[in-house]
Amino acid sequence: MAEPVQAMTVREVEIEGKRLPSHTVVWVWGKCEGQARIEYERWRGLVPITALTRYPIESPPLEELRKLDPCFGVPDEAFDVVHADSANDYEIVRCRAHDRRFLRDTRGSIGWYTVLTLLRGDDRGSPEEIWRRYHALDDSLLRLEGRSL
Numbered sequence: 001m002a003e004p005v006q007a008m009t010v011r012e013v014e015i016e017g018k019r020l021p022s023h024t025v026v027w028v029w030g031k032c033e034g035q036a037r038i039e040y041e042r043w044r045g046l047v048p049i050t051a052l053t054r055y056p057i058e059s060p061p062l063e064e065l066r067k068l069d070p071c072f073g074v075p076d077e078a079f080d081v082v083h084a085d086s087a088n089d090y091e092i093v094r095c096r097a098h099d100r101r102f103l104r105d106t107r108g109s110i111g112w113y114t115v116l117t118l119l120r121g122d123d124r125g126s127p128e129e130i131w132r133r134y135h136a137l138d139d140s141l142l143r144l145e146g147r148s149l
Contacts, residue, residue, distance in 0.1 A: 004029045004039065007052040008140060013038075015045025023141060025055055057140040065149055069118050071095035071102075072149050079104075083127040090131045092119075103134055115139070117148040 004027040011022050020026065020040055027039040035046045065072040071079070079093035082101065089106035101119040106112055123130055134142070142148040 002030065006055040007036070007038070008055040008057065008144075009047075009051055010053050010144075011051050013047040013051045015040065015047065016043040018043045023138075023144075026052070028052065053144065055140060057143040059143050059149060060146050062149065064146065065118075068147060069095065069098055069100050071097055071100070072116065072118070085127065085131065088128070088131060088135075090135070092127045092130065103130060105131065105135055107135070107139070115142060115148050117142060120147075 007026055007028045009020055009022055009024045009026060013020050015038060018040070024040060029037045029039060029044075031037075031049055034049055036049050036052055038045065038047055038052070062073050074095075078097065079095055079102065081091050082094050083092040085091070091104045093102050093104055094100065095102065101123070103115075103117045103119055105115050105117065107115055117134055119130065123133075125133075
């Protein structure tokens with residue numbers, strides 16, 4: 001038998017009476033006729049392949065992100081800092097060219113890295129509320145949304 005691969009549910013599924021919410025990481029043991037045989041903890045079952053996505057989720061290509069805003073991947077000098085928080089190590093920045101807001105969030109524990117996320121027009125609240133909302137999301141969920149580099 002082939003080794004299982006990881007996937008993430010993109011909507012709620014049910015196996016052996018157990019409801020798995022969207023964004024649950026599962027093991028895929030095989031696929032056949034539009035179905036995937038998955039395992040989660042001690043439960044196994046068949047779910048539609050369309051309910052799953054590859055995990056870990058890769059970042060969208062830079063070209064895709066640039067369709068949302070051409071300022072993805074440009075130097076920091078292309079942005080004005082709207083709010084900086086040194087305690088939580090993040091910034092809300094605005095691109096000079098298109099006046100769009102981004103969250104520049106430092107993440108990690110042993111190794112540090114920065115994630116740049118294009119904010120939606122309806123992202124309201126204080127800078128800290130916005131940061132908390134996005135910082136609480138797993139990197140894969142940010143990538144799934146398709147607005148982070």
